[in-house]
Amino acid sequence: xxxxxxxxxxxxxxxxxxxxxxxxxxxxxDFSGPDFFQGFRYNVSDRDWNNFGxxxxxxxxxxxxxxxxxVDLNGRAIISVDNTTDGRTDGNFGRDTVYLVSNNPVxxxxxxxxxxxxxxxxxxxxxxxxxxxHVWPEEGEIDIIxxxxxxxxxxxxxxxxxxxxxxxxxxxxxxxxxxxxxNCTVVPEQDINTGCVVQDASSKSFGKGFADSGGxxxxxxxxxxxxxxxxxxxxxxxxxIDTAPDPSSWPTPSAxxxxxxxxxxxAFGPQFLTLYIDICGAFAGAPExxxxxGCASAAVSKCDDLVQDPANYNNAxxxxxxxxVFESDSSSSSSSSPSxxxxxxxxxxxxxxxxxxxxxxxxxxxxxxxxxxxxxxxIQNIPIVAYSIVFSSALILVLI
Ligand SMILES: *[C@@H]1O[C@H](CO)[C@@H](O)[C@H](O)[C@H]1NC(C)=O
Ligand SMILES: *[C@@H]1O[C@H](CO)[C@@H](O)[C@H](O)[C@H]1NC(C)=O
Ligand SMILES: *[C@@H]1O[C@H](CO)[C@@H](O)[C@H](O)[C@H]1NC(C)=O
Ligand SMILES: *[C@@H]1O[C@H](CO)[C@@H](O)[C@H](O)[C@H]1NC(C)=O
Numbered sequence: 001x002x003x004x005x006x007x008x009x010x011x012x013x014x015x016x017x018x019x020x021x022x023x024x025x026x027x028x029x030d031f032s033g034p035d036f037f038q039g040f041r042y043n044v045s046d047r048d049w050n051n052f053g054x055x056x057x058x059x060x061x062x063x064x065x066x067x068x069x070x071v072d073l074n075g076r077a078i079i080s081v082d083n084t085t086d087g088r089t090d091g092n093f094g095r096d097t098v099y100l101v102s103n104n105p106v107x108x109x110x111x112x113x114x115x116x117x118x119x120x121x122x123x124x125x126x127x128x129x130x131x132x133x134h135v136w137p138e139e140g141e142i143d144i145i146x147x148x149x150x151x152x153x154x155x156x157x158x159x160x161x162x163x164x165x166x167x168x169x170x171x172x173x174x175x176x177x178x179x180x181x182x183n184c185t186v187v188p189e190q191d192i193n194t195g196c197v198v199q200d201a202s203s204k205s206f207g208k209g210f211a212d213s214g215g216x217x218x219x220x221x222x223x224x225x226x227x228x229x230x231x232x233x234x235x236x237x238x239x240x241i242d243t244a245p246d247p248s249s250w251p252t253p254s255a256x257x258x259x260x261x262x263x264x265x266x267a268f269g270p271q272f273l274t275l276y277i278d279i280c281g282a283f284a285g286a287p288e289x290x291x292x293x294g295c296a297s298a299a300v301s302k303c304d305d306l307v308q309d310p311a312n313y314n315n316a317x318x319x320x321x322x323x324x325v326f327e328s329d330s331s332s333s334s335s336s337s338p339s340x341x342x343x344x345x346x347x348x349x350x351x352x353x354x355x356x357x358x359x360x361x362x363x364x365x366x367x368x369x370x371x372x373x374x375x376x377x378x379i380q381n382i383p384i385v386a387y388s389i390v391f392s393s394a395l396i397l398v399l400i
Contacts, residue, residue: 025326032322037078053281080317087308091227105270117215118319121207123295126284133270139269148383152209167262168195198255
């Protein structure tokens with residue numbers, strides 16, 4: 001009996017070994033070095049229609065001229081808020097900042113890897129790295145890095161539409177972080193936009209804590225298992241994460257949104273990477289959060305009181321080693337060579353439709369450009385899952 005079972009195992013192993021190996025990933029989009037900004041367009045807007053921050057999102061040429069976006073001598077991309085203009089004599093002052101949106105989308109089955117040494121922080125500062133579909137919220141949003149003011153723990157979140165069905169994240173199963181809001185559904189018309197939020201356990205995952213420990217790496221995997229998000233401190237970054245990442249060998253993620261409580265293939269359309277810095281607005285400046293932000297004082301009763309003084313923005317910058325998108329080797333849509341992007345005209349995108357966008361406590365996105373691409377429907381991982389089921393059944397045979 002046992003030898004027969006062993007034979008079955010051997011047969012399966014021989015037949016399926018190549019597919020049973022850890023799933024490989026190859027580079028599909030690379031934002032790094034001198035070309036970092038080529039894969040993005042600057043979403044120019046004189047007002048922050050989505051989140052009501054006290055900012056102007058400026059053009060590429062203005063940002064370069066003001067030295068707010070550039071690649072430094074170490075090849076790191078710097079994205080910053082204007083910290084030189086003194087607005088103290090201007091009662092309607094809005095501070096210049098930058099809103100980058102990727103030219104090409106991240107597709108279902110992809111792994112995003114982001115290495116930074118500094119995330120913008122400070123009282124009134126609100127940075128975010130997230131992905132969103134062209135049609136929001138119907139094509140969803142995945143927040144990879146986001147928090148405000150003096151926070152040192154990052155927050156992850158999904159934002160999904162009612163039409164996507166139930167999207168929940170109720171427990172802490174499968175993650176090291178803590179779920180602080182369990183309902184992913186947003187209803188912009190009703191000002192419901194918190195999303196399902198998970199807080200990272202590490203106080204080195206955001207703000208001063210992140211900067212003081214040399215930064216680290218965030219990663220987001222969007223595939224048939226769901227959406228998984230990791231944070232690695234610099235001292236514990238998995239090997240080859242920048243060239244040949246193998247998430248199957250990584251530890252428990254910080255946040256995990258399993259497919260059985262939020263269908264990852266229908267809740268999200270093709271996702272565009274968005275990297276920006278806001279000031280005050282619906283989250284950093286929320287009146288209900290401000291008193292406990294650590295930023296309030298008699299002289300600073302509200303967030304807006306800080307905006308005019310440029311000295312408040314010396315830590316409001318991203319310093320990025322790279323941002324890469326990997327696609328699964330088994331993905332049918334995989335292309336063989338990484339695109340150095342920059343295909344669509346650099347420069348300005350218009351501000352999109354004015355109508356949408358009523359943010360409450362998190363990043364809202366309501367891009368104006370109509371999305372033409374449909375959701376990717378390939379469920380690439382299923383064959384591998386099936387093989388491992390067969391494989392483990394064979395092992396069970398050995399044991400009985
Ligand atoms: C989640 O939020 C949506 C929008 O407010 C609501 O319609 C739905 O009933 C909520 N689901 C649960 C399980 O609370
Ligand atoms: C603006 O911030 C950068 C980064 O912290 C800093 O190097 C620079 O000195 C600041 N500029 C001024 C005018 O303080
Ligand atoms: C560009 O910025 C405007 C104004 O804040 C916003 O309404 C729009 O959604 C943004 N577009 C994208 C693609 O993020
Ligand atoms: C997207 O899918 C819908 C429904 O399957 C279809 O009606 C529509 O034409 C598709 N759009 C594109 C751009 O392929």
